Amino acid sequence: MPQPATPHATTDTPAAVGSALAEEQAALDAAWSRRATVLDDLEATLAAARPEDAAARARIVRLRGRRAELRQADHGLVFGRLDGDDGSVRRLGRVGLPGATEDDEPLVVDWRAAVARPFYTATPVDPQGVRRRRHVRTSGPEVVGVDDEPLDGSLDDSGLVGEGALLAALDERRTGRMGTAVATLQREQDDVVRADARTPLVVQGGPGTGKTVVALHRVAYLLFALPHLAERGVLVLGPSTRFLDYIAQVLPALGETAVVSSTCDTLVPGVRPTRAEGRDVAELKGRSSWLPTLRRFVASLEPDDGPLALALDGEEYTLPAARVAAARRAAAGAGSYHQARDRVTDRVHELLVDAVADRQAELLARAEEGFEDVLGQLDARLAASDDRALHTGATGSDVDGVLSEADLDALRERVAADRQVAATLDAWWPRRDAATELARLLHDADLLADHGHDLTAAEAARVAAEPTGEGWSSSDVPLLDALADLLGDPEEAGPGADDADHDGVFVAGRAAARRDWAYGHVVVDEAQELSGMQWHMVVRRCPTRSVTAVGDIDQASSAHRQTDWGEAVSDALGDRWRRADLTICYRTPREVMELTGPVLRRAGSRNDPPRAVRSAPVAPWWAEADDATWPGVVADAVAGMAGRYEGGTVGVVAPAARLGALRDVLPDGVPAMSATDAKGLEWDAAVVVDPDGIAAEPRGWNGLYVALTRCTQELAQVAVGTL
Ligand SMILES: Nc1ncnc2c1ncn2[C@@H]1O[C@H](COP(=O)(O)OP(=O)(O)OP(=O)(O)O)[C@@H](O)[C@H]1O
Structure with a gap:
């Protein structure tokens, strides 16, 4: 106003x-x-x-x-x-x-x-x-x-x-959508907005310190200051679609369109998690050590060393093990399983051409020594092929040497097109589908034990015990992404394919539809929630590691165990990243922030709480209820707040188990959600229901810290106990 x-x-x-x-x-x-x-x-x-x-x-x-x-x-x-x-x-x-x-x-x-x-x-x-x-x-x-x-x-x-x-x-008043802050950005925020984009930047800030504001203004700044970034676009990753909806207006309002926003769950085109899973399994599957596990697994999918038997035109050829091994060594640097496969099969085609040519040369040599019957065999064999250029029609002494260059070219084409050769090579080094292979690995405790060196036998068994055929879970998505990357596109056109349809104009839909799109910059909001494997998924989308991550390690609620940024990001970002801190809280009033001290300590925080710049018009207050009356008490609190903040917003945060009952008593337009879902959001007034119940949830003290810090004006807590 x-x-x-x-x-x-x-x-x-x-x-x-x-x-x-x-x-x-x-x-x-x-x-x-x-x-x-x-x-x-x-x-x-x-x-x-x-x-x-x-x-x-x-x-x-x-x-x-x-x-x-x-x-x-x-x-x-x-x-x-x-x-x-x-x-x-x-x-x-x-x-x-x-x-x-x-x-x-x-x-x-x-x-x-x-x-x-x-x-x-x-x-x-x-x-x-x-x-x-x-x-x-x-x-x-x-x-x-x-x-x-x-x-x-x-x-x-x-x-x-x-x-x-x-x-x-x-x-x-809060409208339910985030606005821009170009006119009032603060010094420490501006430092982050304009920081060098070449070094990954991790921004730690308590609730309401403007991390989201800063991250979004940084996108606008980078696209303005570094126009080449606009050609590849910027990816903004948020924790939920509700959150993406909350911030959706900011970048268009800043005039920016070269942006794709997504959650980690929706980053792989065509894959959407539909299956919930336990936190223990999510924690196991989120560990960075899956990357070497998957590498070992993919290496095991390649064929064993040994000679390779191929047939062409009814003739058997056996390529010696040493030659096949040399072809594989030459392809060892190829980026992915399928790229290696394509390179090796090209080389095998050449080896087969050599073998055919050698055998013909040998036959000709023997013919020249007077073996007319052998020449007859040769002629019959050539006539059987569909390659007219090779069919000399020769009998006896009018064949006088090895194959010409034109003959060899024609032979190469024929080998490359031969269905039997292709079928043998497909069986020898098959094309693989990432989803099929991941499902096979995840449900086979022996395979997991073979490749997952960091998993104990009990952990491998726990992972393998997850139900099959019920769709992907959230923690499967980064595994699928990593495996798809290691396997490569089965139909890939090779290096540079990424740019084949890119003419310097960024089209968000085109980038979002490609798993392998390399963005100019990636912004991660609520970055404390990312597992090790999700961090790898981020880096895969920005190989230059031009990444800005903002988050509050004290608000982490996901299953992974990281409690500081070093642990969280160093596997993916190495030691090149830089940290910045935001220290002023613009959202939550002082009186409310004062309540959070003990909660933060219970959450195991190692950070100083932010300094609040505003004071509350109404002191934070409590209401008490019992197991029968609490929904009504919450509804009354909400009704009072709705009157006091007309034109603004009221939100309710409660333990997940109480949400169902709440939805029946709250008016339309008043959201009720778990602490996890409330992350990043804010309302003029908030009711926190059953704080003890929230604290008792997994990582509950962090969750309670989130819940208590969502309001800009007024906080009510409804204790639910035996009255
Ligand atoms: N410089 C600023 N000028 C005006 N408003 C600001 C400024 N910085 C932050 N705000 C406002 O403060 C509120 C909190 O900002 P924001 O949501 O970015 O904080 P956050 O650090 O991401 O919080 P959380 O940790 O809860 O996700 C928002 O309403 C935002 O618009």
């Missing part, structure tokens, strides 16, 4: 406020008018553009992107102003707008441009050439407020940038 102008420091009289508002209104009017002109020009250019070649198509995509960005910029077209020590004035907005002529300074600087950075990072101690920072609050085309911060040391440094604008933004 727009706030009235806040008199602040240099704008401390009504007259000064009035004149600041008028000045900013004139600037905003000019920006709206320039945006309309730029959009008209773009429409005309697009109407005339023809997608004749790849370059023209790429240009059209860029222009459309720019059009989308400009159209989206209704809110916050201008949101800030920097007055320099040198008398310069620079206005900042959600998108850049050019000046009247090419020589003029931009009318509005894009928030992602390097010159905009002091807006987020200048302080009285380090003013970076800025005399005054002004936050301009707008409602569409109208300026509704200004907040000025002189950076000359005349104001105490609260540690917050644009405190008035920030607190106003934080006090707004």
Whole structure:
């Protein structure tokens, strides 16, 4: 909700406020008018553009992107102003707008441009050439407020940038969808947004520290600052489809479309987990040690060493073991089982051609020594083939040498097309389907014991005891992904296939449909939930390891055992990754954060809790109920909150076992969910039902920490006990 102008420091009289508002209104009017002109020009250019070649198509995509960005910029077209020590004035907005002529300074600087950075990072101690920072609050085309911060040391440094604008933004009612924060990003957040993309970055931050905000603004920044990333697109991974829905508006509102969002469960095209499984099995299957297990398993699928018998035109040829082994050694560096297979079978074809040629040369040599009957045999054999070029029709002495180059080419083609040869090679080195092979491995305790060196016999038996034929579980998906990667595409066209249909224009649907798409950057939200195998799945989608992971290790609820980031990521990211910390909580009021200290300790936290910047309008409160009355008590609490936060949102978090009963008593539009599902979400007011019950769930103290930190204004806890 727009706030009235806040008199602040240099704008401390009504007259000064009035004149600041008028000045900013004139600037905003000019920006709206320039945006309309730029959009008209773009429409005309697009109407005339023809997608004749790849370059023209790429240009059209860029222009459309720019059009989308400009159209989206209704809110916050201008949101800030920097007055320099040198008398310069620079206005900042959600998108850049050019000046009247090419020589003029931009009318509005894009928030992602390097010159905009002091807006987020200048302080009285380090003013970076800025005399005054002004936050301009707008409602569409109208300026509704200004907040000025002189950076000359005349104001105490609260540690917050644009405190008035920030607190106003934080006090707004929650709509159930996340909004953008370009105008009020804080210094430590901006450092993450603009961090070098070449080193994997892991951002630890407590609840409400803006990890999701930062991750999404980082995507927008990277696509702006590193246009080559846009060609490969950015993958955003979230914990659930509910969460993806919650954040869905942010990137389009920032004008970004080169983005695919997904959960780890839905990353493999055509595969959706449908089977629930126990946490013990999920933990076993999530371990990184499955990668060497799967490698050993795939190696075992290759044929044993030995001679290879093939038949062509009714003749038997046995390729010696040493030659076959040499062919396999030559293919040892091939990326996958199927690539190796394709390379080795090509080589085997050559060996067979050699063998045929050698035998013919031998027969000819013997013929020349006068064995007419042998020549007859040769002629009969050649006549039996469908290869006219090889059919010399010769009898006796008019055959005078080995095969010509043309003969050899024709023979090669014939060997490559021969069905019997193909069938023998298919049986020798079969094409394999990842799903079939994984199901076979997972349900065979002996195979698991052979290859899964890190599993105890009891663990292998536990994995193998899972039901067969009931679909995949969530922890099967990364195994399937890893195995599909090790096997490679059975029909793969070879290295470079990835780029065959890529003309520099990112199309989200095309990338999402490919398991092997290499993204320019991957952002992982709620990264503490990823198992070791899921981390490998992430890295597989970004071989350059340009990854930003944000999360709170203290909110982890999934089955894996990692309790610090090193343990969680080093298998997949190695030791090259960098950590950043977010320390200020923008969501949860101070009074609520104070309640979380003991919970965090019980959760085994090693992190300092974040510093809350807001206070609650209503102190956190308790209600008590017994096993019969609790649903009614929760419903009453929700009804009171719905009245107090009209136009806002109320949510309920409860132990999984109580959710069914709750859904019957809650009004439509009030979500009730487990702590696991509440991760990343927020409401104006939250009711936490049966906190003891939540704490008793697996990783329950972490879950309770999540539950308690979802509200922006009011928290109620309903204890369920014997009254
Ligand atoms: N700089 C900012 N300006 C305005 N609002 C902000 C800013 N940073 C964070 N917020 C708001 O604070 C709230 C919490 O942010 P966000 O959800 O990104 O936190 P989080 O660290 O991901 O939380 P969680 O750990 O619970 O998932 C959101 O409403 C977000 O819009």
